[in-house]
Amino acid sequence: MHNFLEILRRQFPISNKDWEAFYNCLEVRTFSKKDIILQSGKVENYLYFIENGIIRIFAERNEKEITTAFGFRKSFFSSYTSFLTREPSCYNVQAITDVSIWGITYNKLQRIYTETQCGQLFGRLAAEELFIKKSQRELSLLELSAEERYLQLLKDHTELIQYIPLQYLASYIGITPQALSRIRKRIS
Amino acid sequence: MHNFLEILRRQFPISNKDWEAFYNCLEVRTFSKKDIILQSGKVENYLYFIENGIIRIFAERNEKEITTAFGFRKSFFSSYTSFLTREPSCYNVQAITDVSIWGITYNKLQRIYTETQCGQLFGRLAAEELFIKKSQRELSLLELSAEERYLQLLKDHTELIQYIPLQYLASYIGITPQALSRIRKRIS
DNA sequence: CGCCGAGTTGAACTGAATCAAGAAACGTGG
């Protein structure tokens, strides 16, 4: 997070006062491998930034899990629709490895929005990042085959993919574990 | 738009002064059926709200078009990633029917952000709407079959779908025109 | 040691892609 915070400060002019107000609102939270960070049905109260570790977001549909996102080091995550609308989340958020994350609550973010400049920035950057990722994902679901999607994932997060169980990767790619197992065999 | 603006005003306390500043930044633009509103490769300079008509957003990939969104009456649209990042758009935006839309330029929106409260509101509502739609779409691509996606689209926009050519619907659903033609035959 | 969840492999099946050809609708100019 220090890296990230430094990048933010370098890139945007933020007053010391604003900075402090913002920084003081951030909470560190840690979770162990397989912990549920947010249960579906509950309202997401945090917008997070990952310092370390890997998380996934998934929905449950007719006894199957649909993984909609992984979160890696230095990226934002949240069950963002729920966070924005204050309605129950239809997604679960789970730690895949032990994780250490920085979070800001909805109320504090709203306060920061009105009281400082850099809150807006934080909120805006998070919104941008999350929207852009969803758009890219949409295109990859529409234009690529399952095998191409897997290769893309490998390329983008080479060293991280090894920590993620095959079944989660498969549900993210949108195929069955069997099909992914065969793809792996084919390309190796 | 009047309806929309009234809803905004009713729902949120906006001062007359802010309101006027905001309203004065909005431009009405009209396009004819099949007009290109934004060409891919150009930077999206507008965030729009549709007063009347239907638009679509599509990318071109190996001689095929991938439609990623339709925009109907009373909803926001933009090649939003480009709008946010100020980088060239990888999407085209096209009028499917004659359309009448309200737009605000990037610069004016930034000015409104700093000078008024309701600019934030406008920007935030647009971001929320666009993100939430993308998330729903992601789920529908992962959990539903092509036929189910078509039925959902029919259900959500019954009266509007008839104005959209089959090939655009097919590329939105993620199948070939032939396959959609067969689905239509099957369910009728 | 035996159990259990995760991954692998096989065989049959299915939804959608592809290639190809014909029918319908649409716009443009005479």
Place this chain on the structure above:
DNA sequence: CCACGTTTCTTGATTCAGTTCAACTCGGCG
């Protein structure tokens, strides 16, 4: 307003990627 050409849609036959169901393997753990 009709005729023609072009685009869009439909339909058929074949192929293919991915599903489903089932059986088997492997590694970890009580």
